[in-house]
Amino acid sequence: MTKELFLYNTLSRKKELFEALNPPHVGLYVCGPTVYGDGHLGHARPAITFDMVFRYLMHLGYKVRYVRNITDVGHLENDADEGEDKIGKKARLEQLEPMEIVQYYSDRYHKNMDELNTLHPSIEPRASGHIIEQIEMTKKILNAGFAYEVNGSVYFDVEKYNEKHNYGKLSGRVLEDLKANTRELEGQKDKRNPFDFALWKKAQPEHIMHWPSQWSDGFPGWHIECSAMSSKYLGEYFDIHGGGMDLLFPHHESEIAQSQTANNTDPCKYWMHNNMITIGGKKMGKSLNNFITLNEFFTGDHKLLGQAFSPMSIRFFILQAHYRSPLDFSNEALQAAEKGLKRLFTAMETIDKLTPSDDSTVNLKELSQSCYDAMNDDFNSPVLIAHLFDGVRIINSINDKKETISKEDLVLLTKTYHDFVFEILGLKAESSGTQNDLSAELMNSIIAIRQKAKENKDYSTSDMIRDELKKLNITIKDTKDGAIWDFED
């Protein structure tokens, strides 16, 4: 019924049938954040994309080990592997221990991820906790002859690697082009070639984050952490490696080179890359300083935001675009997502009120299959959502007695929406938080009073009640079965 899953492999630039290396187990590695600032909308995309992948694979019955790292060291501030470590810089500025910064922003990142309802990874390793593994891998690359030591630093020899392998097979780069186009930068005199990258960097005296090694007191290069940690927890050759498209080159390309030289294998079978979120057509990112943090979205406290947007609105907004397409931020688009999501949830509440008939006039099996087909086609969540909205129309028609549904189909309908909306898309109803017993009792009383007024055709009173409640963001809707109410922040 679920048929086969196809996913787009960046390595082949084609959709490929997904076949787990060691079924039912699947290894999934995703590049996580560098924790030196609050997470923004751009960070939400890979988190939600691969959360969906994680959820769907589990739904299909796979036992998934999902590893998402936290980069807390070795990520350099500027050009040419010569800059100051990002974490270290922030720490000095704020007179804090580096690990204090890491803890602070990790906590905030986790809180945001929980708000977005992403499942926790199976393992969330930190680069700083795997210095030994990174040193060991660097040694293997040195011993294999694909790296060289200069002044206490170790660099990967890209040119030599390219003699036997293809540096650029993932990103489509050609080394000759890289030679022609790599900018001349200050302070990379240690490197044989400007496109060589650091495996280990000797720490300058002002660096406050450094570890001892046989080469120098220093810190690991940028790319080695993912290679070291993924091979440690998922093996030298695992199923899926994911991340943002901006990491394709040089980060992921270099991971391949490291794995090939240290382990004689590609790190993984499938490479998946999510596209960027843009704002005004430009990539939202730290470097352009055009980002809006997730906390700002949740509070509405940003000059570009017309209102606050709930975590689920953000999640739905992201899922309404395919993960490989760019997605442009705008208030209008977010509002549309917010309203669409509400419509979906309203219909799901309606499902519980449906009364089954002897037979169905609607085809639920087809709907369910369409949902699976969409997900199996490279996790096409926007098409899935379109099918779910088709189902909304069906649900409403049944509720209006224009269509009928059998008991059996009603079970399928309930399961389909539960599975796809809650389990796979990871959406959840956002309670207002104020609907406790007392307010429910109060509202019942108020509605009863208003009902009495209506029966007496005292519409000025009934309308006054409705208008006054509206000021409190409580909406009264009269239905055939009496009035219902709805509160939103």
Add this chain to the structure above:
RNA sequence: GGUCUCGUGGCCGAGUGGCUUAGGCGGUGGUCUGCAAAACCAUUUACAGCGGUUCGAAUCCGCUCGAGACCUCCA
């Protein structure tokens, strides 16, 4: 400059050779309602431009224009 990607209706956003009314939001008309809201029904506007391949292209090819990504930290 090099490599790559993209350009769909008022907005967002699927679709890659021949029926998709894709879907959402918005608009319009209607049903329902004391009036609303919600819901339902109907409806509206597309494939950047030019040329080519083809019986047939939004979809393939070429060119032009425009936008973006990577090449340096970035999800």
